[in-house]
Amino acid sequence: MSASAPPTRPRPGLRARLALRSLALVYLGMLLLLPLGMVFYRTFESGLGAVWDAMSDPAFTHAFKLTVIVVAIAVPVNTIFGIVCALALVRRGSTRGNGLLNAAIGLPLALSPVIVGLALVLVYGKDGWLGGWLLDHGVRIVFALPGMVLATIVVSLPFVMREVVPVLREIGTDQEQAASTLGASGWQTFRRITLPAIRWGVAYGVVLTTARALGEYGAVAVVSGKIAGRTETLTLHVEERFVSFEPVAAYTAALVLAVLAVLTLLAMNVFKPRTRKEAADGDRSAPGDEAVR
């Protein structure tokens, strides 16, 4: 230690931080950015005409529509279900049964989607436990849209709940109780206080649910039968075209899926501006209390 040591020495750890950051970027690049870039490149390699042809193929448009329908049903259903489950788990806290509920909802994350698909076929298929009866009454589940929606719902079940539960725990019950003392009914309290407070968790859960619903392959493959032009979602369509040596069609569908995913992420950001303003000063309080008088 000498008094002449200049204070301009680089901050310790700066180099380590840079190294770590580069490592993470390279890792992500090799695993994600490069392959995705290749899809993009390959799609447009043979010109826009081929892309247009691929997108005008009735099988593609049907798959696209089907995907949108499946997502449009599965995501709202899972969002409502997820919020209700989270409320049941956190707010109506009878500890008995909660563990079971929690574990049951988490199960789809642990199970391979193919197993989910098979299990659904066992129950709702032609020879299934419920399927036969439903078929007799004119309701076809497996190898049809209802089965695909059902499979998608099951595999994307836990995301909203998983995101909302910690937020609900964190905000506590004070605000809700305050609302009730001010005369708000249970529903009014939920809509005007609880929902705005948990909306970030919900939004993030919706993004995860949508991503999973868009990309689900295994479970949907099993229950849909993968009939081109009839029960083929966009994700199934990618694989089908890829193995039938129509790479441009496969890449185009893949790119469309990627664009849908990005749009979902952007949609979540719509919530942002209001939140920024709210949190303008972050969570730190304004400087010292000015005197009351």
Added chain:
Amino acid sequence: MAIAVRQVTKRFGDFVALDNVSLAIAGGSLTALLGPSGSGKSTLLRVIAGLEHPDEGEVSIDGEVVTHVPVQKRGVGFVFQHYAAFKHLTVEDNVAFGLSIRKRSKREIRERVRELLELVQLDGLGGRYPSQLSGGQRQRMALARALAIEPRVLLLDEPFGALDARVRKDLRTWLRELHEQTHTTTVLVTHDQEEAMEVADRVVVMNEGLIEQTGKPRDLYDHPTTEFVMSFVGAVNRIGDLWVRPHDLEVRLDPDHATREAMIERIVHLGFEVRADLVLDTGDHVTVQLSRHEAEQLELRAGSIVYLVARETRRFDRQPAIA
């Protein structure tokens, strides 16, 4: 009576939070529920509000039995220790919440919110979000929000507990003045005896789910009926089964038949007041409060021997649970 609580019992599992408690609170008064944590004071407040339901007993507000009236319909204003600010709403919208639930006209709401913000001295801050306010400002916003619905009673649960000492003192004085203006029947829960004495015109001392004593602040201090109240409201020395306030002990330099010998262990200067910790010949430790002038005249030093005489002592016949 603005609030009447009759034989209310509330249990949480095996824990008895309120044990057959009865209490009457006069309209327009400011009453403090004072007690240590776990004494049941917050539970009593929440039972009055309707945030907890009593296992037994009855609550009435303005003569109307409200035991089974849900919290939404009781017309009580409630202020929470940690503000319970609606974080996603502006200060204005926080204050307006109860009125917009009641579907008042936009103009009426705007007018009333403006008045209230002025009343709690937050005028000009209506457009801010709670995160942009200090703790004291947030609590004043919460108070305005509670007052907006013109509550029959205002219930404050440790309202200043999360604030630092200086702000707390300011707000106490301010709350007292606000009460003089509004005359809303107010019940305040606190564990701080100084706060209760300073703000309230009646204090209810609670301990272990029971009401120990109710009275004016001064009566509680001068005429405590139980050892608990004696020890909880104000500082006190216990010598054998005698209780004596630190300022009721006189320090003398010469012994006589009435004095007891003691050695000074420590002297603490607290501005005008001087506190001396002493040990008696029996081994009992006592604290004496003197003015700075007295302490200087007596030339008190740590280690010196002095003689104590009690101006006033108190003895309790009942043997309560506390030591």
